[in-house]
Amino acid sequence: MDTIDKKLNALFDGKVVRKDLVHRIKKGTNVPTFVLEFLLARYCASDDEAEIQAGMEAVLDTLNDNYVRPNEANKAQSKVATKGKYRFIDKVHVNYVEKNRRHWAALENFDSRKVAISEKFYRDNDRLLQGGLWAEVTIAYNEIEDDDYAFYIEDLRPIQLSRFNFDQYCEGRQACSRDEWMSFILRSVGLEPGKLAHRVKMHFITRLLPLVEPNFNFIELGPRGTGKSYFFSEFSPYSTLISGGQATKATLFYNNQRKKIGLVGFWDTVAFDEVGGIKVKDHDTIQIMKDFMANGRFSRGVEVIADASMAFVGNLDLSVDQIVNSEVFDLFQPLPKEFDLAIMDRFACYLPGWEMPKNSSEFLTNNYGFITDYLAEAFHYQLKHTNRYEEVSKRIRLGKAVEGRDEKGIKKTVAAFLKILHPSGSPSDEEFEEYVAYAVEARRRVKEQMNKRKSDDEFAKINLSYINSDGEEVIIYCPESRLAPATQEPVRRDIHGDEETVVVATSAEDIPAKGSVFDDVLKKPAVPAESVNLQPEAQLQEQHFTIHYGATGYSYESIISPYLEGAKAIEIEDPYIRLTHQIQNFVRFCEAVIKTPSVKTIRLITSYDDDTDVKEMSDRLGELKQSLLEMDIELDLKVNKHMHDREIRIDNGWIIKIGRGLDFFQKPDSWFSVGTNDLMLRKCLETKVDIFKNS
Structure with a gap:
């Protein structure tokens, strides 16, 4: 245990686990991370290697004896019927069935959706009624033949947290420095901060922003194999990942026939994996998405308000250097054709996925981190119950090129950083300026690509800036495009002239003038759009x-x-x-x-x-x-x-x-x-x- 491990254990005893043990068992089992961490915290809470090894064997034995594996439901039900009762590890949902006027439990892997359950269990554990809860559950066999159910729950012990104390979480944060806390967070997602550059650490923290800030619109595009979707599929039980397929208004937003809200009403974050493969069934879906991304509300016969953030992740098939220096391509190239400029303008943050390291065991931590479910509960609490936007608005000062949606996106990004890294206090001026500079860059990346696509100067004010503590205006650039003329001053065709006539889109006044490094590019005629294949040839992907x-x-x-x-x-x-x-x-x-x-x-x-x-x-x-x-x-x-x-x-x-x-x-x-x-x-x-x- 290093200094950070000792401090983490002292402040959050019982809520931390050694992440290398999780990696070792996870590779050989198909069990949710928080189930493994629950068992490891029970059996491997020691520094003695012999005790840890014995604990690992106990964890594996428990999984073999009690975890219901896929396709073993019949065997599990037979065990209960023959032995009278048996204890399992499974995910339990509780649903109120109006027709029967009673609650029934549904066990996911046990594969029974009509299990009797006592009121005390779902009264004490709200999450049973809100998406389900992983638990150690004792299932007993009902011997009474006249009853219309075969099994009932005799005992239930939650594996995931059923209660969360935010004040205790904040007290622990107050005893740490900002950098120590950032290390805690990174180790909790399985990464070793000592092996990452500071900018890369900020990128990994940014992936978590949609989990803490309501109605936060996030996009990350980059190479394959960088773990883009992990944070939304494995890290938090409050986020859901849609992998390709059709995105319909009934599924995402509201089903008029069933009078039931869609995914945005049930999840903190709705993430779209392989965003380029999304099939939009009808135009109304995009229109409703625009309304929801703008202000968290929409209307489909009824007015609906929801807090869900929307995250879009996907792959870039061209090199970033090629894209930023191209007069035709832009960094939104993988998005579906239905995603127009209005959708893009609602993105608060574009994470440069090309700067993320490829998944590798060398970046995994061997130290302690928060139990995944504990940190996910902290993020969920902050999304639902805390608001840092006003605090940011009073403190931040932005430059004159920052427009309405730029300002909102930047402020929401900074507010999300404060929730993760400063849940109960305020950052120093230096730390605050760091978050502002990062947020301005993330929004500028969106603005530059829209300016590249638009045929006029609607989005030409790309030189976004902020005023620092010394009263100086600081213009922020994106590293990948700072010296790319095709991005800073995109060349456009004059729609009233011939193909050789070009119009140069003017950005803010600080863009280098003619005669600079951009001069050679400005003299070139624009390439007719119809002569360029905008989409690379489709290839099958892992x-x-x-x-x-x-x-x-x-x-x-x-x-x-x-x-x-x-x-x-x-x-x-x-x-x-x-x-x-x-x-x-x-x-x-x-x-x-x-x-x-x-x-x-x-x-x-x-x-x-x-x-x-x-x-x-x-x-x-x-x-x-x-x-x-x-x-x-x-x-x-x-x-x-x-x-x-x-x-x-x-x-x-x-x-x-x-x-x-x-x-x-x-x-x-x-x-x-x-x-x-x-x-x-x-x-x-x-x-x-x-x-x-x-x-």
Whole structure:
């Protein structure tokens, strides 16, 4: 333990955990981070290596005995029925069912949505009613045959925090310096601050801003493999990550038929991964998004107000140097065509993802950090209950080039920095100026790209500045574009002249005049837009995302079809293709595969256990084999008694891993409900999906 570790343990005893232990176990298990950290805090709260090793074994034993793994729901239910009761680690949701006039618990991996629960549990743990709560839960079997439920909850102990003391959190912060606190935060997300430059530390803190500031519009575009989506998918249970697919107004904002608010009403942050792949179904979605991003409210027959921040992350396929020096491309190039200038103008902060280091174990910490759920609770509390905007407005002084949306974006960014780094106090003048300078740069990056796209001078005031403590005006530049003439003074065509006539967009008065380094570029004619291919050729990309509990818009076809191009054979390894509904899922999978004409062979490797009706399983797979032969496709079957891997291998080199295998859809509430036949409309269970190329 170093000095920071000792201080953190002294101030926040019981709320910290050694992050290297999390890394060691996480690599071999598909368990949520906060579940691992809960168990590690219980069994590995020691500095003695022997005790830690024993604790690690205890954690693994607990996971093996009590954690309900995907596709083991039937086994878990059988344990309860035969033993009378059993303790599990699972995520518990409590829903009020109007028809029955009572509350029912739903266990996610135990796969039962009608479990009786006592009022005291959801009265003491509000989060059971608000998105669910991970807990150690004792499930008992109901012996009374006349009752309409088989299981009830006998005991429930939350794993995630059910109560949070903000005053205690602030007291701990007051005992630390700003830099010590920043180290605490970075170690809590698994990074070692000593291996990062100060500017990179600020970038990582910036990724957290949408989690603490309501209605904060954030964008990060950059190379692959820098962990852009981790902060929204793994770090906080109050954020949700939408991975591609359709963005509809009913899902995101408000469902008029069900009279129910969408994702923005249930989450602190709604993040869009692979933003370039978003499909906008209708123009109304974009219009409502503009209204919501502007002021946190919109109208769809009813007036809706919500606090959710919106974050957009995606990949740049061109080098930043190429883009900023191009008269055609800009740093918003990956965004969908539906995202117009009005959407872009609402971004408060553009994080330069190209400055972030690639994911590497060398940047991971071996020291202590906050338990992830504790820090997420602190951020959630501040988003809902604290407002630093007025404090920033009284203290900040901005230059004359700063316009309305610039000012709002800059102030919200600074306010978010104060919430994370100074939750209960005020920063020094030097620290405050650092946050202001960073916020001005993040907003200027947005303004420069809009100015590049616009054919007139609407966004030409790009020289954003602030007044420092000495009363001097400081103009802030973006490092990547400071010496890029194509960005600072974009060349435009005169719409009334010929193609050789150019009009130079004037920025603020401090842009270098003609005769400077920009002169050569200004003499060049503008390139006709129609002669340039604005979009690079689409390429298949590796993907790593989470399908959340209750999500819709996924099917086997939507996940695997893009990666089947040129494939002749596909091999699926899944131990749970044995029960009726699992074989039906495999039939749907085959239906998705055979839509690719080049596929001629499907190989299935599966298994069975002592409870499997092997004859019935064999008969049904045999029927499918004959059916596929009529489609000129061979089904090659192989059955192993013992296997656990779930993997789809395509002979063109792509590998697709789905944590739950093919069985990631919820059972329909009724066979006459929407989603029974169209999997894109069926609700999913939570699972991770990894798609990568076999090296």
